[in-house]
Amino acid sequence: MSRPGQHHSKFGFDAPMPLSDHRDFAAALPFSSEVVERAMDRLLPSADDPEGRLYEAMRYAALGGGKRLRAFFVLAGATLFSVGYVSAARVAAAVEFVHAYSLIHDDLPAMDDDDLRRGQPSCHRKFDEATAILAGDALQALAFEVLAHPDTHGDPAVRVQLVAALAQAIGPHGMVGGQMLDMIAEERSLSIDEITRLQRLKTGALIAFSCSAGAILGKASEPARVSLAAYAQNVGLAFQIADDLLDVESTSEALGKTAGKDAAQGKATFVSLLGLERARDQASRLADQAALHLDSFGPRADLLKQAARFVVDRRA
């Protein structure tokens, strides 16, 4: 029943991730979105307990759509190292749980105070503030529970490495530190160095974890890990510059969240500091550089290369 390089889960044989059947990013992205949403649905709590409102809020926020770009990075990275389907899907789900938690807390009245997320009422508008805070808290814990569970990988050393890497990526020196800087940016103008730090922490660190998770799962060599980390750093920054551009150039309807917020709040962004044209150039150059870091993987890395381009060309 088993093949070399695959580990066993309690669901039986862990087949390789069929994402590698796709040559085209436009088809691979919805495929990976489906994979991760199925995994998330299975991993999220749903029971008729008295505290069931918490579970509903978690499901509402986590399953409410989105591009699932972080999940794609996990799955595409996993295909480079022949990681099994169940392993990759569970780690992708954990990453999307963290992403959903961060969006719930970002949208709170005390933070960005946003009523709209993915075209729907944000979690605290749909439920209430207390429920939203708790749903975010619970999604963070769930992410670590999923990573630590034996189904995620047969080797405990791999699982604990995933936990350590995720915890660093989203803790005080990662995502949460970046969100703190984002709050400080409402009080005073940040320098370009500070904005770069903000984005490296706030969005870059989780994207970097997503890109590197497959290498951890597949026990990849150090050079392979370094290449992926370099790719991730460029893609993460490109992603954020593109986000700033969209905040200026797109509409709330297209984005599914409030557009024009940065300017309205007088926040310094890459666009306000560099201007539209230089920001666009910079994002494009970063996407090209990202792709170059993957050359050593050959054609197997085509999907990730296309993803780097998508990140800067997307319209939402």
Add this chain to the structure above:
Amino acid sequence: MSRPGQHHSKFGFDAPMPLSDHRDFAAALPFSSEVVERAMDRLLPSADDPEGRLYEAMRYAALGGGKRLRAFFVLAGATLFSVGYVSAARVAAAVEFVHAYSLIHDDLPAMDDDDLRRGQPSCHRKFDEATAILAGDALQALAFEVLAHPDTHGDPAVRVQLVAALAQAIGPHGMVGGQMLDMIAEERSLSIDEITRLQRLKTGALIAFSCSAGAILGKASEPARVSLAAYAQNVGLAFQIADDLLDVESTSEALGKTAGKDAAQGKATFVSLLGLERARDQASRLADQAALHLDSFGPRADLLKQAARFVVDRRA
């Protein structure tokens, strides 16, 4: 330099926890508090980064005093299985980080809206709401980062077991689920079964983890784990009944937090449902039962037995 049963950390030799030198709980509690606060101080971030306000808020909330009863349970449990000093202190610190995070979020305006914690302004009063939410989020991530780090235990299988157990204890089916029930209790009266569930989740689950962590670190036998889990369940419930009694019988000054809140909010508690006298009897009986579960450990478990009595007799 090394002794059998001890693992090495990057700090060198990991000596056994000298808590076992103490025969008397009254002396052991401040000793364990000192041990854990030293560890927390070392593990908390502090740097002159632009997002330094986050680190200040984490330190303020985590190092702001408290009985450190959960840390005591970790350290006292660890002495039963000859667990090393560094291992036990790090896990105790992780537990206190989680406890601090839960208090920060509980005190938020959208939750219990409390201005006072441990006799000081609560975190969102000292800083601001956004910073408090983020400090809680970061403390949760830091707890997992500490557990997953090689310094906590040389065996990755032990570390990942700690992560899995903590994540379950504080997630949707643990602490956060209990906090959700506590919010629901402000809207409708809960039954005695629901109150018991609330407390088992909200405070019981983390106390249970604290009592069991030493058994995980020491790779204890299944019967030893079962005994400790039974002890923890009784102590956790006794603790909460005692808390409800203190809310009625003590003052804000003695508690360092707002007294009389449950009655003011019309919340059902063990005291409102059972009456003062039966609640007191019940707590005392639970403490006795807790101690009985530890008989198989002999005199080594004396400190934990005394702790069960302290939990119901304390005045704050």
